[in-house]
Amino acid sequence: MPEQQRTLGAAEVEQLVEREYAYGFVTDIETERVPPGLSEDVIRLISEKKEEPQWLLDWRLKAYELWQGMTEPDWAKVSYPKINYDEISYYAAPKSAVKDGPQSLDDIDPELRRTYEKLGIPLVEQQRLAGIAVDAVFDSVSVATTFKEKLAELGVIFCSFSEAVKEHPELVRKYLGTVVPHTDNFFASLNSAVFSDGSFVYVPKGVRCPMELSTYFRINASETGQFERTLIIADEGSYVSYLEGCTAPMRDENQLHAAVVELVALEDARIKYSTVQNWYPGDKNGVGGIYNFVTKRGKCAGARSHISWTQVETGSAITWKYPSCILLGDDSIGEFYSVALTANRQQADTGTKMIHIGKNTKSTIISKGISAGHGQNTYRGQVKILPGAWNARNFSQCDSLLIGPDSGAHTVPYIDVANPEAQLEHEASTSRIGEDQLFYCRQRGIDPEEAVSLIVNGFARDVLSELPMEFAVEAQKLLGVSLEGAVG
Amino acid sequence: MTPLLEICGLHVEVEGREILRGLDLEIPLGETHAVMGPNGSGKSTLAHVIAGREGYEITGGIIRYQGEDIAEMEPEERARKGVFLAFQYPVEIPGVNNTYFLKAAVNEIRKHRDQPELDAVDFLSLMKERVKLLDFDVDLIKRPVNEGFSGGEKKRNEILQMTVLEPTLGVLDETDSGLDIDALRIVAEGVNRMRSPERSFLVITHYQRLLDHIVPDRVHVLQDGRIVESGGRDLAHRLEAEGYTRPAAVPA
Numbered sequence: 001m002p003e004q005q006r007t008l009g010a011a012e013v014e015q016l017v018e019r020e021y022a023y024g025f026v027t028d029i030e031t032e033r034v035p036p037g038l039s040e041d042v043i044r045l046i047s048e049k050k051e052e053p054q055w056l057l058d059w060r061l062k063a064y065e066l067w068q069g070m071t072e073p074d075w076a077k078v079s080y081p082k083i084n085y086d087e088i089s090y091y092a093a094p095k096s097a098v099k100d101g102p103q104s105l106d107d108i109d110p111e112l113r114r115t116y117e118k119l120g121i122p123l124v125e126q127q128r129l130a131g132i133a134v135d136a137v138f139d140s141v142s143v144a145t146t147f148k149e150k151l152a153e154l155g156v157i158f159c160s161f162s163e164a165v166k167e168h169p170e171l172v173r174k175y176l177g178t179v180v181p182h183t184d185n186f187f188a189s190l191n192s193a194v195f196s197d198g199s200f201v202y203v204p205k206g207v208r209c210p211m212e213l214s215t216y217f218r219i220n221a222s223e224t225g226q227f228e229r230t231l232i233i234a235d236e237g238s239y240v241s242y243l244e245g246c247t248a249p250m251r252d253e254n255q256l257h258a259a260v261v262e263l264v265a266l267e268d269a270r271i272k273y274s275t276v277q278n279w280y281p282g283d284k285n286g287v288g289g290i291y292n293f294v295t296k297r298g299k300c301a302g303a304r305s306h307i308s309w310t311q312v313e314t315g316s317a318i319t320w321k322y323p324s325c326i327l328l329g330d331d332s333i334g335e336f337y338s339v340a341l342t343a344n345r346q347q348a349d350t351g352t353k354m355i356h357i358g359k360n361t362k363s364t365i366i367s368k369g370i371s372a373g374h375g376q377n378t379y380r381g382q383v384k385i386l387p388g389a390w391n392a393r394n395f396s397q398c399d400s401l402l403i404g405p406d407s408g409a410h411t412v413p414y415i416d417v418a419n420p421e422a423q424l425e426h427e428a429s430t431s432r433i434g435e436d437q438l439f440y441c442r443q444r445g446i447d448p449e450e451a452v453s454l455i456v457n458g459f460a461r462d463v464l465s466e467l468p469m470e471f472a473v474e475a476q477k478l479l480g481v482s483l484e485g486a487v488g
Numbered sequence: 489m490t491p492l493l494e495i496c497g498l499h500v501e502v503e504g505r506e507i508l509r510g511l512d513l514e515i516p517l518g519e520t521h522a523v524m525g526p527n528g529s530g531k532s533t534l535a536h537v538i539a540g541r542e543g544y545e546i547t548g549g550i551i552r553y554q555g556e557d558i559a560e561m562e563p564e565e566r567a568r569k570g571v572f573l574a575f576q577y578p579v580e581i582p583g584v585n586n587t588y589f590l591k592a593a594v595n596e597i598r599k600h601r602d603q604p605e606l607d608a609v610d611f612l613s614l615m616k617e618r619v620k621l622l623d624f625d626v627d628l629i630k631r632p633v634n635e636g637f638s639g640g641e642k643k644r645n646e647i648l649q650m651t652v653l654e655p656t657l658g659v660l661d662e663t664d665s666g667l668d669i670d671a672l673r674i675v676a677e678g679v680n681r682m683r684s685p686e687r688s689f690l691v692i693t694h695y696q697r698l699l700d701h702i703v704p705d706r707v708h709v710l711q712d713g714r715i716v717e718s719g720g721r722d723l724a725h726r727l728e729a730e731g732y733t734r735p736a737a738v739p740a
Contacts, residue, residue, distance in 0.1 A: 435542065440579040443539050444593035444649065445567035445600070454592065458583030458632065 024250030027115040034091040063182035063192035070186045076349035077378040090194045092221035093141040135199045135215045155204040164200035179262035179299045187258045188295040198228035203238040219248035225256040234269035241272040248280045252288045259294045267302030279315035286345030289317025296323035300332035308335035310466040312475040324353035327361035334363040339460040342375030351381035356389035365396040371407035382414040385422040392422045400430040490555045492517040492688045498549035507533040509713035518685040525710035526732040531692045535661040539573040568600040570656030574646040581633040618651045639666035647678045659690045664698035676701030696724040
């Protein structure tokens with residue numbers, strides 16, 4: 001006789017998922033800020049501050065004009081009060097960093113250095129961190145980039161976006177907007193108009209980038225949005241692994257983060273892009289937190305090119321993001337590995353689009369959604385096979401794990417096939433952390449919090465194993481911490 | 489000397505239904521006792537209430553372990569004090585490596601006993617040694633906990649965990665169900681090797697065949713939530729021959 005199974009009750013779950021956000025502090029630093037509100041003047045001001053060429057200003061203004069006629073998308077399964085775009089400040093920067101843009105590592109404001117140290121990202125080129133180069137973005141500007149010289153020896157360009165506009169305008173102009181055009185969608189157009197900084201990467205032909213490149217985004221100023229733009233170009237036969245991390249202070253207000261990331265992989269190039277997203281998620285009643293509306297897309301432009309997206313999404317009040325691949329080159333490969341965790345009142349609507357255009361293109365989608373408390377988690381993904389995509393293949397797997405009776409998981413796959421040879425597989429499952437699993441762990445001496453973390457990490461294993469090692473460990477801890485809480 | 493486990497007049501309800509109705513049981517340290525009974529007599533409830541599972545409400549009586557009342561004690565605390573339950577239906581934990589899981593458990597227990605934690609190398613050699621003794625497929629220790637294991641492999645994994653965790657009280661809840669005769673023998677040998685004056689076992693079973701291999705010091709018959717008869721190992725054979733339906737021969 002199988003013993004009766006009991007699922008966890010609301011009160012038990014609340015205790016298990018009660019979380020403390022470790023990065024919620026505010027850096028006390030003098031900030032230069034543009035007054036709230038959006039207008040052509042504000043855009044001209046941002047462009048002027050960055051000493052941009054006319055073509056870029058024109059591009060911003062075109063995007064702005066378009067954006068004014070656009071409406072905010074409402075098809076995602078997220079609900080939030082209307083955003084007032086006139087209450088947001090579109091540019092904020094520490095005064096000490098404004099003067100000369102990113103400085104040499106020795107000249108960084110000690111307060112900023114301390115901030116990054118507290119976040120576990122020391123801005124030094126020490127031995128221990130020899131394998132990782134960091135670009136640190138604080139509010140609207142990049143404040144430091146490590147290992148730039150060392151990378152330059154190989155011809156790898158890794159710098160802030162603003163610097164790239166000045167130092168490598170031909171590359172920026174050639175690729176900016178080629179994957180996510182300024183017309184793309186409401187949030188991407190807004191970003192195109194007001195983006196302030198971000199990272200730029202170019203890996204030359206045949207070069208295998210010897211270290212992990214990473215950008216650490218920090219929102220600090222209140223009542224501001226962060227609109228960064230990242231552009232990564234992997235030239236023929238090159239390889240790069242890139243990681244981004246993000247945190248923000250705890251505040252009662254909601255702050256908007258609307259980023260755009262564009263990846264271009266030329267023939268035989270490979271880009272591995274990993275995200276550990278830990279923006280402030282709001283408190284347990286859903287007050288505060290970041291609205292994360294992000295457009296990320298990669299173009300496998302050349303034959304046999306390969307782009308993988310791996311994301312661990314644990315933060316933000318609302319997550320709206322669909323890192324996608326345009327598989328244009330023949331034999332190109334797109335991959336999407338995702339863990340999204342929503343606890344308390346968090347909402348995530350995330351997934352991917354795989355657009356098969358070239359012949360023999362392959363895509364893999366592995367999505368793991370974890371919902372606890374009143375968290376709502378939606379996987380939304382599209383697999384599109386165009387008529388010329390002979391012998392295209394896709395494998396999709398979407399698993400959901402529910403913790404407690406009030407959480408929700410939703411799966412919305414769109415499949416659009418216009419070639420008779422295409423092969424698609426789709427697997428999906430939904431399970432609950434049962435009282436039986438929890439009791440089994442506890443009977444072996446393991447704490448309930450530790451047990452939940454163990455079970456969640458096991459569930460997410462297939463995705464975590466795609467992360468670079470250092471970050472896999474961090475992500476594993478993060479999934480544990482996000483669910484940590486006192487059990488009475 | 490105080491018995492290791494002492495249960496007096498225990499009443500337990502599950503979802504408002506009374507399952508145990510005044511159960512008495514004492515297991516002295518170093519002894520192996522068997523509890524036999526028909527389906528629905530409360531055998532699994534007894535196992536779970538000793539391990540401290542939620543949802544099993546004690547409405548009367550006393551349950552002491554090492555002289556301490558454990559009725560309100562959390563399951564993980566009991567485990568750290570040496571209570572081990574070999575589950576009738578071992579639970580699958582997808583994606584969690586079997587070795588990793590057991591190492592977490594061992595170190596959790598060692599931490600609470602002020603013993604140094606084992607590092608990965610020491611732990612792996614301990615695992616390998618125990619695995620060999622149980623004729624357990626080494627590949628299984630690298631796989632996720634119980635995921636895709638056959639019924640017999642799951643039961644053997646329970647015994648493997650027990651030999652690694654070295655409890656003071658091992659409760660075996662119908663460990664023999666679903667085992668073929670070879671697996672049964674291996675499991676029984678694993679248990680027998682662990683028997684010592686410092687350790688007790690409670691073997692819960694429906695059939696006496698397990699008791700041919702794990703020979704108990706005492707046998708108790710559980711019926712309708714109560715121990716209705718106790719005796720030596722011969723009692724098991726008599727039950728096998730005569731069945732549980734025979735009214736218990738208790739003098740008035």
